[in-house]
Amino acid sequence: MATSRANPGPRAAAANRRSLIDAARALFDERGVEVPLVEIARRAGVGQGVLYRHFPDRASLVFAVFDENMTQLESLAQEHGPLPLRRLGHEISHRVQGIAPLMSFATSTPDDPRLGALEGRMRVLLEQSRDSAHKAGHLRSEVTIEDLLLAISMLAALAYTVPPDQRESRVEHAWELISRGLESP
Structure with missing residues (x-):
C-alpha cells in the first residue's frame, strides 16, 4: 500500500521561496546566470510551476x-x-x-x-x-x-x-x- 504525502499548499510558500533563492545562488555561481530554470527548481526540490509562481522570469529570481x-x-x-x-x-x-x-x-x-x-x-x-x-x-x-x-x-x-x-x-x-x-x- 502506497502512502501519500499531504500537500502542504500555501504553508510551504516561504520555505519554497527560500529553497529557490538558495538553489539559484548556488547554481548561478557554479554555472552562470543562464543555467536552465528547471535545474534551479530541481535543486530546490520544487516543480517548475512553483518556481514560476514565485519568480515569473529569470530577472525576478x-x-x-x-x-x-x-x-x-x-x-x-x-x-x-x-x-x-x-x-x-x-x-x-x-x-x-x-x-x-x-x-x-x-x-x-x-x-x-x-x-x-x-x-x-x-x-x-x-x-x-x-x-x-x-x-x-x-x-x-x-x-x-x-x-x-x-x-x-x-x-x-x-x-x-x-x-x-x-x-x-x-x-x-x-x-x-x-x-x-x-x-x-
Whole structure:
C-alpha cells in the first residue's frame, strides 16, 4: 500500500521561496546566470510551476538574490550602526563573490526599477559609512558616494572574472588596495 504525502499548499510558500533563492545562488555561481530554470527548481526540490509562481522570469529570481543580500547588509547596519567602510567593503565583497555571475546580468538592464531601488539602498548604507568615516578622520574628505560605488563595481567585476576558487583572495587583495587610496593620509 502506497502512502501519500499531504500537500502542504500555501504553508510551504516561504520555505519554497527560500529553497529557490538558495538553489539559484548556488547554481548561478557554479554555472552562470543562464543555467536552465528547471535545474534551479530541481535543486530546490520544487516543480517548475512553483518556481514560476514565485519568480515569473529569470530577472525576478536574480533580483531576489540581490535583494536578500541587501537586506542582510541593512540588518548589519541596523544592528551595529554605520559599518566602518572596511567592514562594509568586506561584507559587500563576500556577498559579491557568491553572486558574481549575476552582476553583468543585472547591470545589462540599467533602466530596470529594481536595479535603481537596490542602488538607492546601497547609497544609503554607503552614505552612513562614509559620513562616519569622515567624522572619525579615517577617510579622505574628497571621497564621494560615486567613488565608493565605483570601487564596489570594480570589486564585482573582478569577482565575476576570476575562477571561484580564487575569488576570495583576489577580492580581498583588491579591497586592500582600494582602501589604501580612500583612507586619510
